[in-house]
Structures are given as C-alpha cells and as structure tokens.
Amino acid sequence: MIIYKFHAGNLVKNGGFEVGPHVFKNFSTGILVLPKRQDLYSPIPGWILESLKPVKYIDSKHFNVPSGFAAVEFVGGRETAIAQIIRTVPNKFYNLTFTIGDAKNGCHGSMTVEAFAGKQTVKVPFTSQGKGWFKTASLRFQAVSDRTRITFFNPFYHTKMHDFGHMCGPVLDDVRVYPVA
Structure with a gap:
C-alpha cells in the first residue's frame, strides 16, 4: 500500500511527484515521460512537460x-x-521551495536547475559526485495575475561517470508554494 504525502496549504499539486506512471516492482530503470506535444495527458498529474525531450x-x-x-x-x-x-x-508574495540533487546513479559534474515563477528566476548550481546528494532551494516571487506558471529547467547535458553514452541529470522533488505571511 502506498501512502501519498500531501502538505496542507501547498498550492502545488503533486509537488512530491508521488502520483505518476506505474513503476514495476522488481525492475526499474526509470520511466521516460514524453513531452506534451506527444502525449495529450500528462502521466504525472498536475505537471506539464513543456519541452522537446522527456523527463x-x-x-x-x-x-x-x-x-x-x-x-x-x-x-x-x-x-x-x-x-x-x-x-x-x-500582487501577493509567495515562496517557492524545492529540492534538487542526484539520483545516486553515477551522474556527475556541475549541475544547475533554474526555477521560474512570476517574473522572478533563480539558478541553483551544485556539483554532483553521483552518490545521492540533495539540497533545498527557494525563490520568493510576486504574483502578477490569478494564475502563475512555475517552471523548472535544466540548462546542461550530463552523462554517467562510467558510461558517457547514458544521459542523466539533476533530480527535482518536494516542490512547494506557500503565501508569504
């Protein structure tokens, strides 16, 4: 039985990515989720894959x-x-927090995740050794309308330490948006 973790007051739906495509119990290399242009409905509820490549x-x-x-x-x-x-x-202020890192899958190098919300942006750099390290980042933004798009972007290509033909990259989890009191 899977217990989904939801945070009261969080404006982000499925911010922990707990609801998504089926993962096989005994085998997983991860599941490539296709961009919106190829799949009309996102298999990760609440999220839009608005890029050319999958996550x-x-x-x-x-x-x-x-x-x-x-x-x-x-x-x-x-x-x-x-x-x-x-x-x-x-015109109200909000705080966007999220966790980034590596999946402990041999992905290495200097990584960056950029987050956009309202008219604000933040670039969060970190260096991965491929050993499963994470850090939390935040962005304070002011809403300019009754709907605000939050976007996460990876500006670099990465490969595994011992397999330069295997693409990998930073991990995103635990996305939250709360109004600033």
Whole structure:
C-alpha cells in the first residue's frame, strides 16, 4: 500500500511527484515521460512537460530520491522543462521551495536547475559526485495575475561517470508554494 504525502496549504499539486506512471516492482530503470506535444495527458498529474525531450520518473526503491516514493530526473539537458500553473492572488508574495540533487546513479559534474515563477528566476548550481546528494532551494516571487506558471529547467547535458553514452541529470522533488505571511 502506498501512502501519498500531501502538505496542507501547498498550492502545488503533486509537488512530491508521488502520483505518476506505474513503476514495476522488481525492475526499474526509470520511466521516460514524453513531452506534451506527444502525449495529450500528462502521466504525472498536475505537471506539464513543456519541452522537446522527456523527463525520467524515478522511484525510491531503485534510485535515491529526496523524499517520498518518487521524483523526476532531467535527462534531456537544455531541452527538458517541467511546469505547473497554480492559482495565485495578484500582487501577493509567495515562496517557492524545492529540492534538487542526484539520483545516486553515477551522474556527475556541475549541475544547475533554474526555477521560474512570476517574473522572478533563480539558478541553483551544485556539483554532483553521483552518490545521492540533495539540497533545498527557494525563490520568493510576486504574483502578477490569478494564475502563475512555475517552471523548472535544466540548462546542461550530463552523462554517467562510467558510461558517457547514458544521459542523466539533476533530480527535482518536494516542490512547494506557500503565501508569504
């Protein structure tokens, strides 16, 4: 039995990526989730894959994820972005927090995740040794309308340490948006 973890007051739907495509119990290399232009309905509820390349849906049994059952890994380099449109109040301030890192799958190098919300953006760099390390980042933004798009983007290509033909990238998990009191 899977228990889904929801945070009261979080404006992001499925921010922990707990609901997504089926993961096989005894075998998983992750699941490539196709972009919106190829799949009309996202297999990760609440999220829009608005890029040219897929993201990889990974589970905690086979990969290192920051919290809960699953996360997404940006495997397509600069052509990989995932977004969600949330309800906001114009001119009100909000705090976006999220966790990034690596899946402990041999992916290495200097990585960056860019987050966009409203008119604000933040670039969060980190260096991966491929051993399952994570950090939390935040972005304070002001809503400009009653709907705000939050977007996460990976600007670089990455490969595994011992397999330069295998694409990999940073992991995103635990996305939250709360109004600033």
